[in-house]
Amino acid sequence: MSSNDEGPRPVTRRIYPTESSWCRAVPGGTGVTTLSLLIKNNTPHLHIQSALRRLQTNHPILRATLNPTTSTFIIPPLSSLTLHSSSSESPFHSLVEQELNLNPWNSNAAVGVGVGVDVMHATIYDHGNGSSTLVIKLHTAACDRTAAVQLVKELMHIVVTNNNSHDADVDVDVDVDGDVGLGIEEYVPDISKPFWARGIDMLGYSLNSFRLSNFNFLDPVSHPSSRLVRLMLDAPHTSMLLQGCKRRGIKLCGALSAAGLIAARLAKGLSDGDWEKYAVVTLIDCRKLLEPPLSNHHIGFYHSAILNTHDMCGGEELWGLATRTYKSFENAKKSNKHFSDMADLNFLMCKAIENPGLTPSSSMRTSFISVFEDPVVDETNEKYEQLGVEDYMGCASVHGVGPSVAVFDTIRDGKLDCACVYPFPLHSREQMQELIDKMKNILIHCLSSENEC
Structure with missing residues (x-):
């Protein structure tokens, strides 16, 4: 034949x-x-x-x-x-x-x-x-x-x-x-990064990692797994939150990361004036930014990430911190760091996998929190009803290299629904539930009281 x-x-x-x-x-x-x-x-x-x-x-x-x-x-x-x-x-x-x-x-x-x-x-x-x-x-x-x-x-x-x-x-x-x-590399616009600039950025990322604060680790030795806690807001609070972000020219990711940072400090019981530096990773769907642009139907991995660090001294208010965190991300994106630093962050992630001892307590934690630039807006309600879908969740494991908490946010029926995935027993369910409850209370307090938080 x-x-x-x-x-x-x-x-x-x-x-x-x-x-x-x-x-x-x-x-x-x-x-x-x-x-x-x-x-x-x-x-x-x-x-x-x-x-x-x-x-x-x-x-x-x-x-x-x-x-x-x-x-x-x-x-x-x-x-x-x-x-x-x-x-x-x-x-x-x-x-x-x-x-x-x-x-x-x-x-x-x-x-x-x-x-x-x-x-x-x-x-x-x-x-x-x-x-x-x-x-x-x-x-x-x-x-x-x-x-x-x-x-x-x-x-x-x-x-x-x-x-x-x-x-x-x-x-x-x-x-x-x-x-x-x-792969995404074949579609990335031609953004050159000089050799020395790359070396300086790599050094900066590496040195900054030693100065980062982390959510308290409880058990970095036992066999790890991924667990999750959900953060959910009703429709009125979700609408108020999105409107508050829109008025300030920021996105939901800024408010979620800010609430997480404030909640982490509160959970640690630190006094005002005690400075800490936290890392936030923001994930970007690059499809519309590629050459040529790709549609959502193009299946594969086409996300990139921007890592920003933020100093916290206590007493931060939600909207002020949300604006600061989002503007830092926005400025980095305008500088094309999601493309120019892609190889650097991939390299550092692999180094953390190969040498966990380079991370605090060998935890392989690369940031405190990760968020997505844009939430999933679910518009499939009619199909859900026809199929009889009562609940739905999409998320990914994080107990290898990654953040202490990864937020997978969805707006469904006008309600915010976040699957917050964390490594266990590095963090306990009680510890993470307390963190997520604090995040929710911080958001609701700012919205319900109409304070300029």
Whole structure:
């Protein structure tokens, strides 16, 4: 038989530097992305599996296997995803935490020679009361937060359309990229950074890291895992918060990071006048800033980060600190640091993974808090109702290299809903719940009292 008769062959695509950094991070526990839906609807499992395979057809990178040792994605011509099923009486919150810590990429297959590991996995848990939890797990190198949100929208569109048509294989009209795509480095505008400037910045990042304050570490020795606490505001408070940000020319990320910084100091019981320096990482979806610009349907990792440090001496007021933190981020972005410092931050992240002793208490903490420049604004309510979705959460693990708390913010039905993921037992649930409660109280006090906080 000639080679022309063998049918389509797998496509090989090399792993780019930013993706490679995530390949280093994920086996250690940072970057396991989970999309979890609590469904009060007996949608047949075959319909869901068919929809997931359709996603992999629409976005080939999702059916890839990843092998960091050969620095390649291997994309087969057809999807073969299997939706695993299980029974569980655990509540939704517990299942999300459980899945954050079931890491298919920490095995020898993920870091060894030869066999690659799928970048996408899916499990459905039947609760025995007519409801179930669907969890889609993705390797962050192949799917960032923007891509994950897009996938949920497409999935619900496919499932709802199929249910209404009583045919799991019906074709539906969804936006697709249909291409494997390249790494973010191939689309970054030409922004040169002189060798000496890069050296100075690297030195600055390194020296600053030794001066940073951290949220108190409780147990940096025991085996780590990721856990989460939710920060939720009702619709009136959410509206007031967004309006307050708009009046001051800042974004929600500024208010969230400021509330976190103030809450951290309060939790530590420090006196006013005691100076501390905290690091905030702000993640940016770069799709619209690339050349050429990419759409949200372009699945892959296209985020970058800006790291800013902020001095705190106590007595800070929310809006003043929010404006300061956001303007620092905005100025750095205007200076293109999200592109010019991309390689530097990737390098430092990998060094922290290789040498945890370079970080405080070998904790691998690179900042106190991480936030996204823009929240997810959820406009899929009608599809949620049709599919019977009662709750939904999207977040990623952070117990390898990363912040003390990573905030994944969503505005759904006009209400703020943040999944705040943290490394356990480096921080305890009680400690983190206290922090998040303080953040919420700080936000509500400023809004409800109408003080110029």
